[in-house]
Amino acid sequence: MSLFLRNAGIEIDGRSLIRDVSLSVESERVTAVVGPNGSGKSTVLRLLAGLWEPTKGLAELNGQSLARLPRQAIARQVTFVPQDTRVDFAFTVRDVVAMGRYPHVGRFDSLGDADVEAVNAALSRADVAHLEDRFANELSGGERQRVLIARSLATEAGAILLDEPTASLDIDHSLETLELLQELASEGKAVAVALHDLNAVMRWADQVALMNEGRLEAFGAVGDVVRDDLIEPVFGVKVEHVRVASGNETLIFHRLQGPRADA
Amino acid sequence: MRANLSHLRRRLSATLGGGETWLSPALVVLPVVSALLAIAAVAGVAIGSTGVAWETVVRILAAKVLPTGWIEIGSVSEADQAIVWLIRAPRIIVAGLVGAALAVAGTQLQGIFRNPLAESSIIGVSQGAALGAVVAFIAGWTASSALWLPLAAFVGAFLALFAVYMIASRAGRAPVATLLLAGIALGAMITACSSLLISLSFVDWQVAGEIVFWIMGGLDSRTWTHVVICAPFVALGLLVAFWHSRDLDLMLLGEETATSLGADVERVRRAVLFAAALLTAAAVSVSGVVGFVGLVVPHAMRLVLGPSHRTLLAASALAGATFVIACDLLARTANPPSEIRLGVVTAAFGAPFFLYLLRQRRKEIGYF
Numbered sequence: 014m015s016l017f018l019r020n021a022g023i024e025i026d027g028r029s030l031i032r033d034v035s036l037s038v039e040s041e042r043v044t045a046v047v048g049p050n051g052s053g054k055s056t057v058l059r060l061l062a063g064l065w066e067p068t069k070g071l072a073e074l075n076g077q078s079l080a081r082l083p084r085q086a087i088a089r090q091v092t093f094v095p096q097d098t099r100v101d102f103a104f105t106v107r108d109v110v111a112m113g114r115y116p117h118v119g120r121f122d123s124l125g126d127a128d129v130e131a132v133n134a135a136l137s138r139a140d141v142a143h144l145e146d147r148f149a150n151e152l153s154g155g156e157r158q159r160v161l162i163a164r165s166l167a168t169e170a171g172a173i174l175l176d177e178p179t180a181s182l183d184i185d186h187s188l189e190t191l192e193l194l195q196e197l198a199s200e201g202k203a204v205a206v207a208l209h210d211l212n213a214v215m216r217w218a219d220q221v222a223l224m225n226e227g228r229l230e231a232f233g234a235v236g237d238v239v240r241d242d243l244i245e246p247v248f249g250v251k252v253e254h255v256r257v258a259s260g261n262e263t264l265i266f267h268r269l270q271g272p273r274a275d276a
Numbered sequence: 277m278r279a280n281l282s283h284l285r286r287r288l289s290a291t292l293g294g295g296e297t298w299l300s301p302a303l304v305v306l307p308v309v310s311a312l313l314a315i316a317a318v319a320g321v322a323i324g325s326t327g328v329a330w331e332t333v334v335r336i337l338a339a340k341v342l343p344t345g346w347i348e349i350g351s352v353s354e355a356d357q358a359i360v361w362l363i364r365a366p367r368i369i370v371a372g373l374v375g376a377a378l379a380v381a382g383t384q385l386q387g388i389f390r391n392p393l394a395e396s397s398i399i400g401v402s403q404g405a406a407l408g409a410v411v412a413f414i415a416g417w418t419a420s421s422a423l424w425l426p427l428a429a430f431v432g433a434f435l436a437l438f439a440v441y442m443i444a445s446r447a448g449r450a451p452v453a454t455l456l457l458a459g460i461a462l463g464a465m466i467t468a469c470s471s472l473l474i475s476l477s478f479v480d481w482q483v484a485g486e487i488v489f490w491i492m493g494g495l496d497s498r499t500w501t502h503v504v505i506c507a508p509f510v511a512l513g514l515l516v517a518f519w520h521s522r523d524l525d526l527m528l529l530g531e532e533t534a535t536s537l538g539a540d541v542e543r544v545r546r547a548v549l550f551a552a553a554l555l556t557a558a559a560v561s562v563s564g565v566v567g568f569v570g571l572v573v574p575h576a577m578r579l580v581l582g583p584s585h586r587t588l589l590a591a592s593a594l595a596g597a598t599f600v601i602a603c604d605l606l607a608r609t610a611n612p613p614s615e616i617r618l619g620v621v622t623a624a625f626g627a628p629f630f631l632y633l634l635r636q637r638r639k640e641i642g643y644f
Contacts (some may be wrong), residue, residue, distance in 0.1 A: 059532075062536055064532055084535065084540050087538070088536060089538070092536060093532070093533075093536040095530070095532050097532060098528060099530070101390055102528045102578075103582055103583055104525075104528070104582065104583055104584070108582070108584060109529070110526065112526060112537055113537070115522060115526065115537050115538060116537060120522055126528075168537070253438035
């Protein structure tokens with residue numbers, strides 16, 4: 014399972030969102046997409062998920078252009094967890110997660126035993142099994158986020174793309190989620206995740222795509238991308254390395270004095 | 277006392293064994309609504325200026341529907357037979373079709389717009405159908421054939437839909453917000469056109485009176501011709517709606533999520549809008565403007581059944597039919613010998629109920 018962007022760019026209403034981005038998301042790896050707000054992280058994920066079509070270059074799934082694949086075929090192989098977790102209608106949590114099986118069952122078919130099993134597994138893996146009879150619109154933001162992760166797991170797709178999945182999670186659930194992503198990768202899935210927390214990236218990701226103003230600044234192994242000379246100019250901060258008791262290194266960020274570079 | 281509909285849903289689900297299947301509350305609700313529909317239909321035929329006994333009604337209907345000879349109705353008077361079969365039965369059937377059409381159109385539109393206030397009138401389709409009918413009246417076409425009115429309503433509805441879609445869409449895509457705004461603006465414009473035409477037509481009191489009456493909605497002197505005119509379109513509209521029930525569920529979660537779960541959002545939206553326009557035009561062409569059905573019925577059903585469209589569409593169709601048949605019965609019998617306009621009755625029940633929902637269910641409905 015591999016997803017590729019080849020010199021991909023997209024323009025909407027004459028405004029370029031990303032330009033000339035080439036990267037790959039592959040099985041058994043967690044690929045983190047990082048960058049400042051508005052740098053194009055979400056756009057990269059949407060192109061990879063086939064939600065948007067690049068206006069330049071290509072987005073590919075296993076060597077085939079996503080634009081030429083039927084929607085349902087993509088849905089079985091690539092799943093996307095959006096940042097906007099709003100659910101306005103009173104679906105039960107189980108209903109929402111069960112929708113992850115829609116790409117697999119016929120239009121009027123009920124879920125089969127295998128489908129129900131996939132839904133149950135997804136519910137417990139994302140730690141929302143105890144919420145299954147609650148209405149999705151009555152949950153907290155963090156609970157909803159985990160429900161949507163469960164829905165993505167229920168698709169059993171080989172690639173899972175997540176847009177800032179930890180943004181509304183508490184510390185424990187965010188760690189749990191990141192651990193889950195690593196676990197999924199070790200089971201052979203291709204995982205791509207937009208993240209803000211560079212320390213989490215260092216700890217959980219295998220490779221990193223660093224976005225800046227719609228361009229891919231760097232792409233490669235974590236150690237090659239999360240480097241002071243790359244991070245500092247892109248985020249406009251000063252990075253301090255602190256070795257903690259466990260022997261691991263933690264990054265601490267300091268604002269540069271004076272006006273921001275982009276101000 | 278606060279009757280709590282969504283608690284009813286929870287209780288129903290719990291009694292029926294929890295969340296394993298989506299259909300559980302439906303197993304109770306659909307038969308109940310079907311029974312109510314049957315009762316309303318028979319009552320609608322039995323009650324009126326000339327009363328007909330219930331068993332006579334059932335016998336005449338059975339004799340007409342079942343193969344000849346199965347049921348003997350020789351003993352029933354010709355007059356009763358005519359009242360039941362030629363006057364009231366078609367009227368009740370038209371009422372049922374109108375109710376089902378409007379309720380399902382509303383359900384679908386609320387689904388694709390993710391907005392509980394969406395209804396045929398929101399995207400300008402009702403207004404378009406009404407304008408078409410007004411033109412038919414003023415041009416005098418209605419006098420020459422009963423087919424002109426529905427035809428004009430269809431043309432009006434589709435022109436309105438087409439215009440709204442063209443205004444709202446760019447490069448083959450029409451975002452929901454733009455579509456709603458275009459619909460509201462165009463709807464207002466179309467209504468203004470209708471008002472202008474009506475005000476100009478007041479030189480001829482007869483025509484103007486007819487139009488105003490028609491605009492208020494009503495089912496007086498509907499015949500089997502009207503049934504034949506609207507039934508095929510209602511059937512087609514319902515079919516398209518049911519075909520897309522799963523897509524509508526996905527659309528409720530947002531366009532991106534729907535796409536990522538395999539729905540072709542743009543195609544679904546076009547099909548659903550087409551079906552909604554078809555259903556609305558079919559309803560408007562035989563009943564005039566009957567409001568609130570598309571708003572209130574889906575709401576009530578969603579509270580009891582939840583938002584899953586597979587059951588929601590079916591329940592809305594049945595409950596919509598029941599509601600309009602009951603309202604029509606009231607319209608005929610409340611103030612004899614004259615009739616109250618149907619649109620007045622549906623609004624009189626629908627609007628307060630809707631306000632009640634807004635007040636009480638804000639949180640449970642979840643979308644306010």
